[in-house]
Amino acid sequence: MIAERTRPAVCTACGQQCGILVRLAGDRVVALDGDPEHPSSRGFICPKGAAAHELHYDPARVHEPLKRLGPRGGGRWQTISWEQALDEIAARIAELAARHGRETLAYGYGTLHGADWSIGERFMNLFGSPNGVGQDKICYAPAGLGEALTYGFGPTFYTYPVPGVTRCLTLWGMRPSASMPLLWMQIEQARHAGAKLVVIDPLATREAKRADLWLRPRPGTDGALALAMIEVLISRGHYDPAFVAARTEGFEALRDRVADFPPARVAGITGVPAADIVAAAEMIAANRPGIIHAGNGVCQSGSPATQTGRAIACLVALSGNLDVPGGHAIAGPPRDVIANGAAIAVGALDPVQRAKRLGGDRYPFIGAGHADVDAALARRWYGQQGVLAWMATAHEPTLWRAIEHRDPYPVTALILQHHNPVGASPDLGAVRRALLSPNLELFVSHDLFLNATSSLADYVLPAAHWLEKPFFSTAFGVLGFAGDYAEAAQAPIAPEEAHRSDYDLWRDLGARLGQERDWPARAEEFWNDCLAPAGLTFDGLAARRGPAVGEAARDPHRPPDVPTVGYGTPSGCIEFRSRLMESWGLDPLPGWSPPALFAGAGADFPLVLTTGGRRLEGFHQHAPQQSPYRRRYPEPCVSLHPETARAAGIADGAWIAIETPIGAVRQRALVTDAVGPDVIHADRWWYPEGGCAPDDPYGVLAVNINVCTDGADASCDPVFGAWLLRGVPCRVRALPAGAAGPRPA
C-alpha cells in the first residue's frame, strides 16, 4: 500500500480560492480536504472542490492534441504531437494575419482555468490583435463598471462583512450560499451578530427564506427598484447633507431623476409592493454600516445592466455605506505587484490596432471611452494603466457576426480556452453558425473535454486541470479587491499525459510568432517578475500558506503617494451625474427603461424568463460535467409556478416547450412556488455524454436555454455591450403526452 501524503494548495474550482489539502498516494490525487490552517477558508471545502479530482481523472478528458479529419463537427480526429499542432497553428495564424491584418485573430476565454486564466490576453496584446473576448460583460462587470463610473473603482461589493460591525447586508440578484460560500459563511456570522438581511431576488432562494425582508422583482427591473429606493432615502431625508455637499456632485439632478421613480409607480414595474420598497430603503438607512452585494442577477439583464449598476452604486454612496468600516471598502488594485493591464501588456498593443476592437465603434467603454476611465482611475490609483482592462474586452456577440458576415472585417482565426460558447453565450444558433462558417479558416480549442464547442474545432489541445498548475492571485475571491494582496501555491501535481497549461500554450505559440523574449520559461518565473516590485517571490509567497497583504490594503483610502486625490472619477468626487457617461453621449444619470425585447413581445409572450441560477455543486458551463452536480441534477429543468402550470395544462415532471422571440427549447417542468406566477427559471444545459454532431452538438440546441437569449445590439447594454441572459419575454407550452427530452444514450 502506498503511503499517503498531503500538499497544501488553493482550490480554483470557483473564484473563492479556498485553501485545501491535496491527499496524494504516489502521484495520484485520492482526496481533497479543507485546509484548517488557511486564514480565510479555515478548513472549509464545498462538494465541488472536494470532487475536483474526479473531474481531473474523468475518462472523457482529452489527453493528446487532436486534429480534425473530415468536415468540422464530424467527430473524426487524428492524434498529433504538440510540436506539430503548434507549428501548423502558428503558420496558419501568420498566413491569415498577413492576408487580413492581425485583428483577424480572436481569442476567447471562459472559466475553470486555474490561476493563468486570461493570460492569453498578454499574447494578443503582444501579437497586435485587439480581439480578446472574456465573460466580464455578464459576470460582475456591469455592477463593477457602474461603481467605477460613480466613485472610481469597482467592484466593492465583494467586500466581506465584519461580524459585529456590519449591520445590514443586501443580497441583490446574488446567491452566495451557492456561488460564494465563503462570503455566505461570513454573512451568516454577521447575521448571528445582529446584522439585518435584505434579499432582492425573483427566486425563493435559501437566502430569501432567511431574510428579514425579501423583495421579489421581475427579472430585469432591478434598476427601477434601485431608483425608487434612492427616492425614499432622499424624500425622507435619510442621507447626510454634509457628506453630499463635500464629496459628491450631481445630487440635485439625481433627486430630480428619482422623482420619476416613486415607489407607487415602481411597484407596477417591478411587482414589488410599494410598502416593501419603502421598508427595504428604511432598513438599509436605519442599519448602517451595510453592504449591498450586487450579483449576476443584475449583471445579466442586458440593456439596463450598467445603469442598474450605476443606480446601486449611487444607493451605496447616498446611504452612507461607502468607505466606512463594516461597509463597502474602496480598495484599489495592488500597488506594488504587477497586475491587471501591466501583467497582460496592454501597453504593447498599438493604438491603431486597439481602435479596431470589435464592438468599440458602438460601445464607448470597449472603444475610445476606455482611455477616459483609465485616466480617471490612474489619478487615484498610483498612475496605473489598464486597471479595468478585464472589463474592456471585445464584444462577443459582435465576434460571432464578424466571423459569419466578415463585418466590419474578416475574423478568420479563433482560439478558445476553457470556453464553451455553444452553451454559454446568447443566441446559440448564431454562435454555432459562426463556428461552422467557412469564413472561419482556423478554429482551435484548448479544453479539458470535447464539448459542444470544442467538438467543432479544427484542433483540440489538451488543457491542464487546475490541480496540474501552480496558483497565483492578486485579487478576487478571498479578500475582494483589497489593495496589495497576493497569494501563491505550488502545483499539487505535475501535468499528466500531454496536458498543457494556458501559460505554457501561449509561451510556446508566442515563441513561434516573435514573442520569444516575452515569456519566461515557467509561469512561476513570470509571477516572480510580477512580485519583484513588492519584494516578494513566488516560492516565498507559496511557503506562507495564505495571502500577503500590504500597506495599501490596511489604509486603502489614503495611500501615502496620492494624498490629495479623492475618488477615481474625472471630478475626484462621487459622481451621481457621471461626466464620462455624458461625454459619451449617454444618459449621465442612473436610469431605467425596459429591455427592448419587451416592446415587441406583447401578449404573445406573457411570462418573464430568468436563467442560470447557481447551484453549489456546479460552476457555469462546466456544471453538467462535474459529478456531484450530474448526480443530483441529471436533466435540464424549468421551474414554473403551479398557477402557470395549471393555466398551460402542464404536469410536474413533463417535458415542455419554452419559447421566446429568439428561439425555443424543451426542458422538464418543475412545478414549484419558488418562482412567482409571471416568472420561469430555466437551466443552462448540455449533455456531457452526448456526441459530436454539427446539427445539435451535445444536445444544446434542443435543451440549452441560451437558444432563447439574445445578443443583438438592441438587447445589449449601451455602455459596453452586456448581453441579455435574464429577463426575456417568454411563454411555455405543453408537449404531447409522453414527449421526452432528447437525452442522448
Ligand code: SF4
Ligand atoms: S467554494 Fe470554490 S474554491 Fe472553495 S472549495 Fe468550493 S469550489 Fe473550491
